[in-house]
Amino acid sequence: MWKQDRRSEIDRSNLPDPLSHRLRFEVEQTLHSLYAEADLADQIDSLYLPFANWLSSKLGNNEGPLILGLSGPQGCGKTTFANVVSRILIKGFELNAVVISLDDLYSSRQDRLKFAEQYSPLFKVRGVPGTHDVNLAISLFERAKQLKDGEVMKFPRFDKSLDDRKAVHLWQEVQGPIDVILFEGWCVGSPVMKQDLSAPINGLEQEKDADGVWRSKVNDLLADDYHTLFNMIDLMVWMQAPNYDVIYEWRNKQERLLEAHLYDIHGGVLDTLDLKVMSAEELKGFMQYYERLTRHLLSVMPERVDVLMRLDESQSVLEVKYPTEH
Numbered sequence: 001m002w003k004q005d006r007r008s009e010i011d012r013s014n015l016p017d018p019l020s021h022r023l024r025f026e027v028e029q030t031l032h033s034l035y036a037e038a039d040l041a042d043q044i045d046s047l048y049l050p051f052a053n054w055l056s057s058k059l060g061n062n063e064g065p066l067i068l069g070l071s072g073p074q075g076c077g078k079t080t081f082a083n084v085v086s087r088i089l090i091k092g093f094e095l096n097a098v099v100i101s102l103d104d105l106y107s108s109r110q111d112r113l114k115f116a117e118q119y120s121p122l123f124k125v126r127g128v129p130g131t132h133d134v135n136l137a138i139s140l141f142e143r144a145k146q147l148k149d150g151e152v153m154k155f156p157r158f159d160k161s162l163d164d165r166k167a168v169h170l171w172q173e174v175q176g177p178i179d180v181i182l183f184e185g186w187c188v189g190s191p192v193m194k195q196d197l198s199a200p201i202n203g204l205e206q207e208k209d210a211d212g213v214w215r216s217k218v219n220d221l222l223a224d225d226y227h228t229l230f231n232m233i234d235l236m237v238w239m240q241a242p243n244y245d246v247i248y249e250w251r252n253k254q255e256r257l258l259e260a261h262l263y264d265i266h267g268g269v270l271d272t273l274d275l276k277v278m279s280a281e282e283l284k285g286f287m288q289y290y291e292r293l294t295r296h297l298l299s300v301m302p303e304r305v306d307v308l309m310r311l312d313e314s315q316s317v318l319e320v321k322y323p324t325e326h
Contacts, residue, residue, distance in 0.1 A: 020044045023092050030087045036080045044088075047317055048081075051307075052088040054322060055180065056095060058235060064145025065098075065178040067232055071188040071301065072239030073294055074287070075250030077315055081239070082182040095179040098172075100140075102185020104156050107133045109164040120214035122204075126163065127289050129187065129218050134225040141232050147176030186290070189236045191304065192223040193296050201295075204288035215292060238301040239309045239317075244294065246313050252283055 027041045027048065059066055072078050082099045089097035106126050107115070115130060116123035123130050136156070143153055154171040158164070197215050200206040209215055241247055255278050278286060302308050308321040 019092055020049050023049070023088055026087050026091045027084055030084050031080065034080050034083060036077075040080065040084075043317070047320070048084050048088055049092070051320070052085050052093065054307075055085070055235075056089065056093045059095070059179060064147075065096075065181045067141065067181045067183055067234050069189045069230065069233035069236040070182055070184040070239075071186065071190070071237070071297070071305075072309075072311075073241045073244075073247045073250070073298070074186050074290060075247060075252075075254040075315075076239045076241060076311060078184045078186070078239060082184040086180075086182055089180060096175070096177065097180040097182065098144075098155070098174050098178055099182045099184065100155055102132065102183070102188055103160065104158045105132045105134075105137045105185075106158045106165065107131060119217050120209065122208055122214040122289065123217075125286070125289055127186075127286075128293060129190075129221040129226050134221075134229050137229050138232070141181070141229075144174075144176075144178050144181060147174070147178055149177055151176045183233065187226075187293055187297065189230050189233060189238070189301070189305070190222055190226070190293065190297055191300060192227070193219050193293070195296070197292075202288045202291050204285070205292070218293065235307070236305040237307040237309065238297075238305040239311055240302055241298065241311055242313055244291075244298060247294065248284065248287060249313075250315060251287060252280055255283055 024041060024044060027044050028038065031038055031040055055066075055068065070078050070082050079099075079101060082101075086097040086099045089095040106112070111133070112126065112131050113124060119130070125131070133156075140153075140155060147153055152173055152175050154168065154173050157166040157171050159166050197212055197219060200210065205212075205215065241250075306323050308319075309317050310319045310321075312318050
């Protein structure tokens with residue numbers, strides 16, 4: 001009889017946590033909606049739920065939402081991680097959590113073209129500081145901090161395939177009050193580049209920014225407008241890649257997922273529509289716009305953030321370093 005009871009205790013200890021078991025379906029549905037790998041749901045106990053629990057413990061009595069910055073190289077999984085954690089906070093912790101992507105804060109195509117005419121043609125390509133509507137972002141965060149029960153606001157949505165902001169009626173509607181904002185993006189929280197910018201580091205800079213005007217303007221914006229925006233962040237998370245070279249493979253995988261997503265929507269007529277999906281070679285050129293700042297971030301961010309996630313070449317999280325509690 002004692003052995004039977006003891007065996008039952010051991011069996012119960014191997015059961016999944018009741019909360020993670022209840023949230024498994026929510027996580028799977030979130031991953032499916034993002035065209036992410038389904039087996040990521042297996043990390044609910046080891047990664048997503050512990051992080052959500054840690055984050056929920058940081059909510060105090062401050063007015064307005066806690067703003068979490070989540071940053072990492074292109075294709076590392078920021079968007080997936082942010083959306084899964086948000087869903088867990090909503091369904092498991094009964095918190096009003098909202099995900100805001102830096103990619104949804106791009107300036108309109110028309111405004112980017114105007115900015116490019118003023119400073120450098122390279123600003124026509126979205127991505128680096130100078131291509132986002134920082135004033136809009138700051139006003140959105142300020143409004144979110146004041147959002148009361150029963151009030152609503154809208155956050156912009158950007159369509160990468162169209163290279164322009166979506167119509168306002170397609171923006172994300174959010175009800176107040178907001179508990180947590182997960183602000184994710186490849187250069188969210190970036191400090192200014194202090195190294196010498198004069199020498200080009202790739203073919204793009206050599207051929208199209210020989211005088212350094214573009215990269216210098218990017219750095220000036222990091223020290224000014226973007227610094228103001230990033231100062232609104234309460235806690236910062238960085239997802240560290242093992243090296244720079246692997247980032248191309250991650251980003252190429254992301255682009256192929258976008259292509260598959262568009263084919264799911266538009267089917268055989270995709271080629272007749274003005275939808276932009278980069279080939280592997282086009283992507284190599286495109287990533288040169290990001291290279292200098294990405295290398296800078298890989299170097300400095302691990303020592304500047306509250307939570308550090310180390311990834312391997314397959315994008316799996318090897319380690320999560322939380323801040324030491326006192």
